[in-house]
Amino acid sequence: MSEPLDGIASVLERTGEYRVLRRLGAFAGCGEAPDEPTFIGLILDTETTGIDHARDEVIELGIIKFEYGASGRVYRVLEIFNQLHQPRGPIPPEITRLTGITDADVAGHRIDDAAVQALAADAAVVIAHNASFDRQMCETRWPIFAEKNWACSCHQVPWRQEGHEGLKLGYLLVDYGYFHNGHRAIDDCHALLALLAAPLRLSGRLALACLLETARKPTVRIWATGSPIETKDVLKARSYRWSGRRRCWYIDVAEDQFDIECGFLSREIFRGEIRDLPADRITARDRFSLRTNPEA
Template identity: 25%
Template sequence: MSAELSIHQLQIADTEFIVCDVETTGLSPDRNRLTEIALLRMRGNQVVERFDSLVNPRQFIPPEVQRLTGISNEMVYTAPDVEEVMPKVKDFIGEAVFVGHNVRFDRSFVDATLARCCMKALQGPSLCTARLARRLIPNKGKKNLGAIARHFNIRIRGRHRATGDAEATARILTHFLTILEEEFDIHEAGELLSFQNRQIYRITGAPKYFTRLQSNLSELPHAAGVYFFHDKRGDILYIGKARDLKERVSSYFYHNIGHTEKIRRLVRGVHGITWKTTETELSALLTESRLIKQHQPSYNTQLKRYRKYPFIRIDMQDDWPTIGWCYDLVDDGAEYFGPFRSRFAVEEALDGINKLFMLRECEGTLHPDPKNTPCLYHDIKRCGAPCAALTSGEEYRREVDDIVLFLQGEQDSVLDRLRLRMEKRAEQLYFEGAAVLRDRIEAVEKIIRQQQLMVHSVRRQNLVIITLARRSNVEVHLIKAGMLAAQFLVDQKGFSRDQLFRSLEDVFSSRQAELFTGRQEDIDEMRIIASWCLNRRADSRILDVLDDVTIEELTGVVSDAILHQDEELHTGQAMNEQ
C-alpha cells in the first residue's frame, strides 16, 4: 500500500486507538493535578501495548478522593514527577485516536499537564465511549463507566484506578465497534468519529400508517433473516439482514438514537415490512447480498458500505514478481492471498516474508545485468540480487513458489525444500550459502511456532463451512474458489451419507482454480465469506478442502463434523481445518 491515508480515511480495523484513563486530585485541569495515568494501545480490537504510572502531583490528595480511588499521598510521594512521565505519555500516544469514557475530562488533564511541561498538546482526534453509549444503548439509564460495563457484563478489576478503568473502556469500545460495523455499516474511522457527534433523535408524531407497521413489527420473529422495507406502492426501498429480525427491524422505529438523516428519510418512507427467515446468520448475509444485486433498491445504494480487508498480492505476470499488499481485488493475473484482519496484520506478515525469502523489494521492470551493483537488501541477505544476475530466473521462481506454499500453510514443504538446498550447497562445499539457508530454516521454524500463519489464495479457496442452525439441523455451505457453490440443511439425527457424497462430488470433483472475473458482485460475496471465516470462526466449523483429499475422505470428515457440531466449536488442524 503505497499512499498514506489520513486517520479519517482509514478502515476502523486499520486505525490505532489509545485508550486513556486518568486519576486526579480533583475535577479542574487548571487547579488539580494527575495522580495516575494508564494508556492502552489498541489495534484490530486487541490491546497490543500498555503504559501506566503513578504520578507525583506535588499537591495534597483530598481525603474523599483517596477514599474513591484508593490512591494515597504516601503512594504518590515517591512516584515520578510529570517531567519524567509526560514525555513517555506523549511518545506513546503520538497522533493516534485518543479514547476515553467522558474523553474531554481525560484529554483536558493530559493537555494541561503537557502544557505545564512546556510540551505541545495532543494532535490526534478524540473518541468518547460515553457519547457512543448515549447513541447505541437504547435506554434512559445512566451511561457512566460502571453502568455500561454492567450492560456488557464486564467486570472492572480496580474500579476508579487508571488501569482497571482503561481496561474496561477498551472492552466497551470493542463492543461498540462491533455494533457499529454490524448494525450501522460503519467501517471507516471518519464515520466513527462523526457518529459520536450525531444528534440524538427519536420519532415524534408517528405517521398515520405507523399503526399498520406496529402490527408488522409485533409479528417479526426472533430469528436470523432478511427484511424488506416497502414504499406506499409496494416497491422495495431497502433490504437488510439481521441475526435477530425483531430486534434489528424494531431498532429503526423504537430506539432509533444515532440515525443519520438518510436513515430518518428511509424510516419516514416505509409503508410496509416483509421478511424472510434463514437458518443461520451466514445464510442471511449471503441472501441479502444476492437480493440487493437482484432488486437494486435505491436506499441500499445510498446506505450500504462494506468493510475493506487487506490482501497480500504477488504480481505473477512479471518475470521477476514482487510482493506487496492492497485492499482491492483486480483481475490482473496477480495472486491474492487473504484476507487479513487489518493492515497491521498484513504488514507484519509481509515483514516476516521479506526477512525469510529473497524476493526483490524494488519497484518497476527489472533488466538483469552483471554490470549492475546490488543494493543494500542484497548486502543484508534480504534479496538475491536478480538485478545483477546473481539469481537466475529459475531460482527466483522457486523462491516465489516457496512463498506461496508458506502462505497457504504448507510450511513443512518449504522447510523440506530449504533443507534439501542446504544439503546440496554443503556437498558442493559452498558453506557460506549453506549457512544462510540454515539461518532461514531457523527463522521459518520460529515464525511457525509464533504465528501459525495460513491464508488462502482467493482463487483457490475451497472450503466447507458447517454452522449450527435451528432445531437439530446444521447448515452446510460449500465454497468453491472463494464463492458459494452450494448450501443445504442437514438433520444431525439422520442424514444420507450418500447424498452428502454426491453434493461434495458435484462441487469439488475438480479443484482447479477458476478464472477470477473481478466483478463487484463476486468480490462482495468473497468479502462476506472471508469476513465470516475471520470474525465468526467460533460459530462454525471451517474445513479446508485440500487438493490431495478424495471425495470419500472428505465425506467422512464432513459427516463427523456434522454429527458433533453442537459440541464445543473449535478450530484445529483436522483435514487442515482452519
C-alpha cells in the same frame, strides 16, 4: 473462573431468577490477522486531585495502545502504560476515598513525560469515557494531546438507544455481565476496551465503529448572541447551554442541522431574519479541547 464455578453460574442464570456478574479478564484481541487498513488508537483515563484543569493535577495516567481496523474491529493490544504521580500537595481525602490512591502510593513517583509523548506520537485517535475532562487535564501537561483527534465513549456511542439506562462505565459493564475494579485508571481502560470491542446489544454494530463514525463528523457551535432574555426558557428547552464567559446561549449541532437550527432561531427567538450569526465548526481535532471550551 474455574469450570465448576462456571457451571454453577450457568445453572443460576438458566433459572431466570439470577444474574451473575463475572470479573472482566484481560482483552485477548480478535485472534485474526487484519484484512483491512489498520490504525493506532489510545484508550486513556486519568485520576486527578480534582476537576479544575488549571489548578488540579493528574495523579495516575492509564493508557492502552491498540490496533484497530477501518471497520471498528479491535485486533490487538500493543502497549499498556500506567504510572502514578506525586502532586505538589496532599491528595484530598475525597479523592483517596474515591480512587483508593494515597499520598504514600504516589510518594516519589513521576509520570514519564517522554514516554507519554512517544506512546501518543502515532495515534490516530485518543478515546476517553469523559473526553471533555480527560482531554483538558492531559493537554495542560502533555501538549501532544492537543494535536490529536479525540472521541468520547460516554457521549458519542448511542448507549441509551441500545437499551442501556446508565452511561457510567460500571453500569455498562454490568449490562454485559461483568464487573471490574473501578476508579483506577488502567482498570477503567481495560473495561472500556472490552466494551468498545463488543457488539452493541440491539443493533449488533461494533461499539468502536459507532464511536468513530460519530467522532469523524464535524459539528457546528451556534451562538445565539443577543437573544432576548425572555427566550431563555425556550432555548433551555431546546438544549441550549449558557456560556458565562461569552454571556450568551449556544448549542452544538451536526452540520446538516445548521440551517434547521438557524430557522428555529429566526422564528422563535429573534422573530426576524438573522445575519452574520456567530458559528464555529468543530472537528475531532478540537472537540473537547481547551480551545473549544466555552468557559476557558
